[in-house]
Amino acid sequence: MEFYIYNTLNRKKEKFVPLNSKEVSLYTCGPTVYNYAHIGNLRTYIFEDILKKSLEYTGYKVKHVMNITDVGHLQSDGDSGEDKMALGAKRENKSPWDIARFYEKAFFEDCKKLNIKKPTVSCRATEHIEDMINLIKKLEEKGYTYIANGNVYYEIDKFKEYNKLAKLSMDELEAGSRIEVDVHKKNPLDFVLWFTNSKFTNHIMQWDSPWGCGFPGWHVECSAMSIKYLGEKIDIHCGGVDHIPVHHTNEIAQSEAALGHNWVNYWMHGEFLVLDGGKMSKSNGDFLTLSRLMEEGFTPLDYRYFCLQSRYRKQLVFSFDSLKEAASSLRKLKAKINLINENITSSENVDESKINNYKLKFENQISDDLNTPNAFTVLYEVLKDNMLTNKEKIILVEDFDKVLSLDLLNYETYNKSNVDENLINSLIEQRCKARQDKDWAKADEIRDTLKDMNIELIDSKEGTTWREI
Ligand code: AMP
């Protein structure tokens, strides 16, 4: 089946043609490990996981490489602001190395909870300094760099196609880099490849280099490591939309200048998750993590399901109310599937052609630039289809779950022991009292609260009982 991808490079949906039919090369920009990932970051990793699994579902083998940014970098995408790793180290009174390892582990734990598959290769920036130095040397040999005030800069005016991904006016491009003007740059958009003289003289993470002891700029790690593990031409490169104007633009400038040819065929970008009240940012310290959602009583897969209800290229507004709605429909979906599973009988048939028809329908949706909302429509069609046996339905659910990864056949998480019976009984008593007082609004409100907890009340002459829905 043909696979379609929205390619940011050309601003259109295109048929995916891999460089090598046997294995797709996929590079995704990984986390900066100076703090926990926020749920916005995790939305992007969920999108990339769906991409990888959809490609695998349609028959491709995928080699997926992701970097771990564990070198200290500046808070802004330009070369200004505070050093992120140093900030984390100061905050927690640990060394930058300890900070990096701690948050890397926390990141992979979050991914595991969200059923995000590990990359084929995950590579730490600190373990690839030599590869970065070699890339910078190549750029220097080819005349793309200059040294000013002790730092090695990339001179963007030497790379004619600098704007090919961002497609912004120079004013728009410059807006992002002008937070703090670096007087040593020839062009405000030039960026540092190697620092020997950063404004942080006490930088702990330092390495020897031909230009002196120092550390790399942020963008160079992705170019160096992706080329090392995936070769000089790559099928797909992903990240969040914030990476389009600076990070990915600079990655292209470095890689294509060094290699002397086109580098990545398809660029895919996930839109942002935003909070009801605006943007989510790690640097102001106030952000939502997966653990916070769990403290509020949600499961990680409630959040995954919430993300999959929207297309990855649409901005998604997060609120606890909408997450609650998503959690409730996931619970109902799993209850439905559980019922079907419990009712399978040994005499049921399996008709391969009916199964394949539905598999094709599902594949059609995910290979249409990852249309996950429509993929769920196919799943609901399967559950409703009277022409399918229970056995056939469960085979299809299991199959679709290879991509959706919601543990759809696991209803155990919702067993009775998770229900707080004391709380339910106390709410029923309060509602009873409200009804005696003829406070119907309050009584209705309590009924709705219980409904949100997936508890249905049954009123009869004998009193009120409840059941899980
Ligand atoms: P970082 O750890 O800051 O480098 O970000 C990791 C990934 O999350 C990158 O691909 C970013 O583009 C992406 N990202 C950052 N903020 C958000 C957000 N609010 N919503 C979705 N993705 C985001």
Ligand code: ZN
């Ligand atoms: Zn990157």
